[in-house]
Amino acid sequence: MEEMTRFELMTLLLSLEALLEDGKSEKALEVIKAVLEEVRRT
Numbered sequence: 001m002e003e004m005t006r007f008e009l010m011t012l013l014l015s016l017e018a019l020l021e022d023g024k025s026e027k028a029l030e031v032i033k034a035v036l037e038e039v040r041r042t
Helices: 006-021 025-041
Strands: none
Touching (some): 006 025
């Protein structure tokens, strides 16, 4: 996985924040797990 830019990281975090604020914690957790899985592969 290539390094994320500040903009990409900010976008990811804001998306997760929006999911959590909307009560969609399961979806936020799916996204977090997918990102972690990708990082572990590299």
